[in-house]
Amino acid sequence: xxxxxxxxxxGKIYSHIRKxxxxxxxxxxxxxxxxxxxxxxxxxSLEQMDEExxxxxxxxxxxxARADIVIWKNHQAxxxxxxxLIVVECKADSIKIGENDYLQGELYARLTEAPFxxxxxxxxxxxxxxKRDKIPGYRQQISNIPxxxxxEKEIEKIFNSLVVFKEDEFANLLHRCHxxxxxxxxxxxxxxxxxxxxxxxxxxxxxxELLKGKRDNKFTKEHFENAKEYNPDFLExxxxxxxxxxxxxxxxLKDEKINLKEHTAIKIIEELQIYNLSxxxxxxxxxxxxxxxxxxxxxxxxxxxxxxxxVEFMVEMIDPLENEISCDPASGSGGFLxxxxxxxxxxxxxxxxxxxxxxxxxxxxxxxxxxxxxxQALKLNEKYEELNKxxxxxxxxxxxxxxxxxxYCIFGTDANDRMARTSKMNMIMHGDGHGxxxxxxxxxxxxxxxxxxxxxxxxxxxxxxxxxxxDVIQASDAQLRLPxxxxxxxxxxxxIIRDGFEEYIQEYYKLYGIEVYENAQSQILDNIGxxxxxxxKLKPDLQSDKTEHLFINRCLDLLKPGGxxxxxxxxxxxxxxxxxxxxxxxxxxxxxxxxxxxxSETFNSAKASVKCSILFLQKFDTxxxxxxxxxxxxxxxxxxxxxxxxxxKLQEIIDYHKSKEEKIAKFNAEDKKKARKTLxxxxxxxxxxxxxxxxxxxxxxxxxxxxxxxxxxxxGETGENIPNELIDSYENKDDEKVLKQKGIASxxxxxxxxxxxxxxxxxxxKNE
Numbered sequence: 001x002x003x004x005x006x007x008x009x010x011g012k013i014y015s016h017i018r019k020x021x022x023x024x025x026x027x028x029x030x031x032x033x034x035x036x037x038x039x040x041x042x043x044x045s046l047e048q049m050d051e052e053x054x055x056x057x058x059x060x061x062x063x064x065a066r067a068d069i070v071i072w073k074n075h076q077a078x079x080x081x082x083x084x085l086i087v088v089e090c091k092a093d094s095i096k097i098g099e100n101d102y103l104q105g106e107l108y109a110r111l112t113e114a115p116f117x118x119x120x121x122x123x124x125x126x127x128x129x130x131k132r133d134k135i136p137g138y139r140q141q142i143s144n145i146p147x148x149x150x151x152e153k154e155i156e157k158i159f160n161s162l163v164v165f166k167e168d169e170f171a172n173l174l175h176r177c178h179x180x181x182x183x184x185x186x187x188x189x190x191x192x193x194x195x196x197x198x199x200x201x202x203x204x205x206x207x208x209e210l211l212k213g214k215r216d217n218k219f220t221k222e223h224f225e226n227a228k229e230y231n232p233d234f235l236e237x238x239x240x241x242x243x244x245x246x247x248x249x250x251x252x253l254k255d256e257k258i259n260l261k262e263h264t265a266i267k268i269i270e271e272l273q274i275y276n277l278s279x280x281x282x283x284x285x286x287x288x289x290x291x292x293x294x295x296x297x298x299x300x301x302x303x304x305x306x307x308x309x310x311v312e313f314m315v316e317m318i319d320p321l322e323n324e325i326s327c328d329p330a331s332g333s334g335g336f337l338x339x340x341x342x343x344x345x346x347x348x349x350x351x352x353x354x355x356x357x358x359x360x361x362x363x364x365x366x367x368x369x370x371x372x373x374x375x376q377a378l379k380l381n382e383k384y385e386e387l388n389k390x391x392x393x394x395x396x397x398x399x400x401x402x403x404x405x406x407x408y409c410i411f412g413t414d415a416n417d418r419m420a421r422t423s424k425m426n427m428i429m430h431g432d433g434h435g436x437x438x439x440x441x442x443x444x445x446x447x448x449x450x451x452x453x454x455x456x457x458x459x460x461x462x463x464x465x466x467x468x469x470x471d472v473i474q475a476s477d478a479q480l481r482l483p484x485x486x487x488x489x490x491x492x493x494x495x496i497i498r499d500g501f502e503e504y505i506q507e508y509y510k511l512y513g514i515e516v517y518e519n520a521q522s523q524i525l526d527n528i529g530x531x532x533x534x535x536x537k538l539k540p541d542l543q544s545d546k547t548e549h550l551f552i553n554r555c556l557d558l559l560k561p562g563g564x565x566x567x568x569x570x571x572x573x574x575x576x577x578x579x580x581x582x583x584x585x586x587x588x589x590x591x592x593x594x595x596x597x598x599x600s601e602t603f604n605s606a607k608a609s610v611k612c613s614i615l616f617l618q619k620f621d622t623x624x625x626x627x628x629x630x631x632x633x634x635x636x637x638x639x640x641x642x643x644x645x646x647x648x649k650l651q652e653i654i655d656y657h658k659s660k661e662e663k664i665a666k667f668n669a670e671d672k673k674k675a676r677k678t679l680x681x682x683x684x685x686x687x688x689x690x691x692x693x694x695x696x697x698x699x700x701x702x703x704x705x706x707x708x709x710x711x712x713x714x715x716g717e718t719g720e721n722i723p724n725e726l727i728d729s730y731e732n733k734d735d736e737k738v739l740k741q742k743g744i745a746s747x748x749x750x751x752x753x754x755x756x757x758x759x760x761x762x763x764x765x766k767n768e
Contacts, residue, residue, distance in 0.1 A: 003035070018051055087105065090120050198258055200272075221270045330461040447508060457567075467533050480498060494518050552569075564593070570612055594614075707726065
C-alpha cells in the first residue's frame with residue numbers, strides 16, 4: 001500500500017516518520033511529499049529514516065544543524081547510530097535552490113559521513129556523491145540515489161554513474177550519437193543533426209509524460225522492443241505523438257518522418273535513455289548543446305553560435321527587466337534569448353521569495369514551524385500558493401508573470417530554417433519562450449517583430465556578406481496578402497489573411513491591434529519586388545550592401561525610443577573611412593553607451609578570424625532626437641551663411657545659360673563641371689563641420705574597454721578556470737563566495753550610476 005500525504009481537519013500535515021501532525025508550512029509539505037516518494041518509489045521504510053535530526057553539534061561548536069531527512073541502509077544501522085547512507089536537504093518551492101544549498105547538503109553529508117545527499121523541491125531534485133578525498137566544495141552530481149536493498153555492487157554503480165549531464169559530457173554524448181547516425185546512415189552533418197533533434201524531442205515528450213504522473217517510460221530500449229510485439233511501427237507512433245504534443249510550436253512539418261533505420265534509432269535511444277533531461281541544469285544543457293552544434297558544423301554554420309561568455313556578458317551589460325520586450329533579429333541557436341529568459345525568470349523567482357519572506361516575517365516573525373498555530377500555517381500556505389501561481393506557464397496559467405515572459409516578451413528570427421528550429425528546441429529545453437521565434441528574414445517584419453517595439457535588442461548579426469540588389473521582397477515574406485481585383489475587404493482593413501495563417505493572425509490582431517499589425521505588414525506588402533536594402537537609409541542605392549550595416553539600421557528601427565541594444569560588429573565599422581557613414585548614422589539616432597574591444601581569438605570556435613567589438617547603444621527618445629536635429633540644423637545654417645557668397649557663386653555657374661545678347665559665354669561646360677565638383681566638396685565640408693560642431697555641443701561620456709581575456713582560449717575552448725575580464729569572478733572562502741576580481745560589466749554599472757544615466761528602470765538620471 002502506497003504512503004500518502006495526510007491532513008487533519010485543522011489543516012495540519014501528518015509526519016509518518018515522527019507519527020504526529022505538524023503545521024503545514026510550504027517547507028513541511030515539500031518534506032512530507034518527498035518522504036512518500038522515498039517510501040513508494042525507493043522502497044525505504046519509515047523505520048530506517050529520521051527527520052529534523054540534529055547533526056554535527058560537536059564539530060560546529062554548539063547547537064548542531066538539523067538535517068531535513070536522514071536515511072540509513074536499514075533500521076538496525078539507524079538503531080546502532082551508524083553512519084547514514086543519504087542526507088536530504090528540502091527547500092520550499094518558492095526558493096530557487098542554489099550553490100549555498102548544495103554546499104549545505106554537502107556539509108551535512110560530510111558531518112555524518114553519508115556517501116550520498118539530495119537537494120530537493122518540486123522544481124528541482126539533484127542527487128550528489130561526496131568525494132571524501134577532495135576538499136569541501138568538490139562534489140559530483142549523479143543520476144540517482146540507491147533504492148532500499150540495493151547490493152554493494154549496485155550502490156557502487158550508482159556512486160560512479162555521473163549521468164546527470166555535465167557540460168562536456170552532454171556535448172560528447174550528443175556528438176557520439178551524431179557520429180553513430182553519420183556512420184550507419186551515411187548522412188551529412190546537417191541531416192544527421194535533424195534526426196538527433198527528432199529523437200531529443202521524443203525524449204522530452206516521454207519525460208513530460210512521466211512528470212504528468214505516467215509511470216511507463218516510453219523512451220527506453222526495453223520498452224521499444226516490448227512495444228514492437230503489438231505495434232511494429234512504434235518508433236513512428238512515438239514520433240507522431242511527439243509532433244502532436246509540439247504541433248503549435250511549428251517545429252516539425254506535418255509529413256515529417258524519422259529517417260533512420262530501426263536499429264540506428266534503438267542505438268541512439270539506448271545511448272540517451274539513462275540520462276534525465278528534466279533534472280539536468282538548463283545552463284548545462286544550453287552550453288553543451290551549443291558546444292555540440294559548434295563542433296558538429298564547425299565553419300559550415302559556425303556563425304550561428306556566439307560564445308557563452310560573450311552572451312552572458314552582453315546580457316549582464318544590457319540588464320533586461322521583467323515586462324521588457326526583447327528581440328534578436330539574427331537569433332541563430334537562440335543564445336541571447338535563452339539567457340535573457342533565464343535571467344528574468346530568476347529575477348521573478350527572487351522577487352517571489354522576497355515577497356513570501358516579507359509576508360512570513362510580518363505574520364509570524366522569527367517563529368519556527370513547530371511554534372506556529374494552524375491559522376498562521378494556513379495563511380502562509382495561502383500566500384505561498386498565491387505567489388507560486390506566478391511561476392506557472394501552461395494553458396491554465398494565462399497572465400501569470402512567467403506566462404507573460406514566455407509568450408509576450410521574447411522574440412527572434414533566423415533566416416536559416418535549421419537554426420530557427422534549433423533555437424526553438426533550445427528555448428524549450430531551457431523552460432520556454434520559444435513561441436516568438438520564427439524562421440524568417442530578420443530584416444523583415446513578422447509576428448510582434450516590427451518597428452519601435454523593443455526595449456532590448458541583443459544580436460550577433462552575420463557579417464562579411466552582402467545583401468544583393470537582386471534580393472527582393474516577396475509576397476510570401478508576409479503573413480497577410482494584397483486583395484485581388486474585386487475582392488472585398490472588411491471595414492477598416494487594408495489586407496487579407498493568407499490561407500493557413502488564420503489562427504496566428506487572429507491572435508496577433510488581439511495582441512497588437514489590427515491597425516498596428518497591418519501597418520507592420522505593410523513594410524513588406526507595400527514594397528513587393530523592391531530590393532530589401534531599399535527599406536533602409538544606409539546606402540540603399542548601391543548594388544549591394546554589407547549585412548552588418550543593414551542590421552544596425554534594422555535594430556535601431558526595431559527599438560522603442562529609449563530602448564537599448566548590444567551588437568557584435570567587426571572592428572572595421574568603428575575605424576575604417578568607408579564605414580564613416582555608418583558611424584554618423586548611429587550618432588544621429590542613439591547614444592553610444594559603451595564600446596568593448598574583444599581579443600582576436602573570441603570567435604575562433606565559429607571559424608571567424610575577424611577582430612570584433614561590442615557596441616552598446618541607447619536610442620534617442622523623441623525629445624533628444626529633436627534636440628540633436630535642431631543642433632545639426634543650426635550649425636548647418638551657420639556654415640551656409642559663412643560660405644554663402646561662395647555657394648551662390650558656384651550655383652550661379654551651374655545654373656548659367658547664355659543669353660541672346662551675349663556674344664561670348666561667361667562659363668563653358670568645363671567651368672560647370674568644376675563648379676559642380678567644388679560645390680559637392682563644399683557641401684560635404686559643411687555637413688562634416690556641422691556634424692562635428694553638433695557633436696561637440698552634444699557631448700556625453702562613453703564607456704570604453706579593451707579586453708585580453710574573455711573566458712576563451714586561443715583554440716576556442718571555454719570553461720570556469722579560463723580567465724575572464726568581462727564579469728565578476730569569485731572564490732570560495734569559509735563556505736562563502738568572495739569577490740576575487742571585478743568584471744567590466746560591474747565597472748559599466750558604476751559608470752552608469754556615476755553619470756546618472758537612465759539605462760533602465762534600475763537606474764535614475766537622465767539620457768541627456
